[in-house]
Amino acid sequence: MNSAPHPRTRVFAPPSGQDVRAVVLVMHGGRESSRAQVNRYQLAYLRMVPFARDIAAHGRGHGISVWLLRNRYRGWNAPDLDPVQDARWALARIREQHGDVPVVLVGHSMGGRVALRVGGDRGVVAVVGLAPWCEEGEPVEQLAGRAVLIAHGDLDRMTDPRLSHRLARRAKAATDRVARFEVVGERHAMLRRAAVWTRLVTGFVLGVLETQPMDPAVTNAMKAPSPEGLRVLL
Template identity: 45%
Template sequence: MANRRTDERGDAVPGAPRRNAGSVPEPALTVRAASGQTKGVVLLLHGGRSRSYNRVRAGNLSPARMVPVARHLQRAGGRHGLAVWSLRNSVRGWNGEDMSPLQDARWALGRIRQEHPGVPVYLVGHSMGGLTAVCAADDPQVDGVVALAPWLSGETPAARVAGRKVLIVHGTEDRLTSPAESLKFARRAAPETESLQYVSLKGAGHFMFRRLAVWNALTTGFVLRAFSEKTGFPVPDDPVLGRLIPSSASSIPVVL
């Protein structure tokens, strides 16, 4: 059964009905639960291809690449009430007007809304998942977006992130998605957001292998800070994030 919700050990958890019937590929969710009451949810969105209707499998590199991010977020935020949900898309491609990953993200956000109505949601996406996060940010529960090496362009709708907190991180050596387009989007979207920060990581490429600790520190620190600001829960500010991006920073870009 492809469409199942699982806990952090990979065991099936009841309560995730099938979205489609028949042989159509389906998305899947892995849930790393918060300690105690869930006060916020992080939804992780992985990368993919421009066009492909091949099924995404658990062993594919794109969803596997998000596992360390999920673990880092859980270790830092789980005790403060943050649950971490990882979405595995139904198919590998964006697929033009079908926008397949966006459909899957909307489905996952619907599941979050059913289980945790009213809690703030933070979208964290890599590559194509960064585009998905930006496009899904208009969901009413979304408070913030982290886009890591995102696949953005002049056609990416900036209005979707209006009123949201946004962090975009892009490596200077990325050859698969464009740092220049990410920066253009950041400048275009900034006036409409609650806050927008763009970080240019010197020497980092697309797959986040280089400077991994910085990618993780920025992502987790940003989410925890936004969660604390939204809810008032006393989450300590990440000292690493504080050194890299002071809470008052508004310049675009910040170069690290």
């Protein structure tokens, strides 16, 4: 009999002997319904490896550890919400190993929905949703006190940019630190302008963790009244 699958993490740690002062948890996309197990060769998982590596490369000297989560199953699988359970498992492991260090969540597509859902968990200070899968009525009150970055390709046909815009507007009522960008000419896979996505995410993460000044584009978007700061073109 096959044993039940377990979520897994790939950790990009700071140099040996350096204390971990913050953790970035990176989460991949998936499907609405699927009990197929996730393997390390699937494109949704592989798409997040460059983000994890870039954040680690720029943050490891500042004590930032990056955890790349691989879910048990490919699906969201309501009402079980398997990837939400996996994210909370990873957050518990982070607390076990590093205590109450600040945590930034970065997720793409379904992973973006997961990041937003668990954004209220203990220790989370910021959430990044890349082309997030949003539904009408998605909760936002858990984002109170967090910094939130959403980015969506304007040509995305897999997840709806209009829905992430509506979510961002509602999130602005829960926290005043919300910025949303539209990446011009980009689709769901984030490959046409990969460098733009990576630079935006790494800059936001390092800025919110105060290892470098925040990107002025993000700062200006957060200061702008809704909806001006929620449809900034890149």
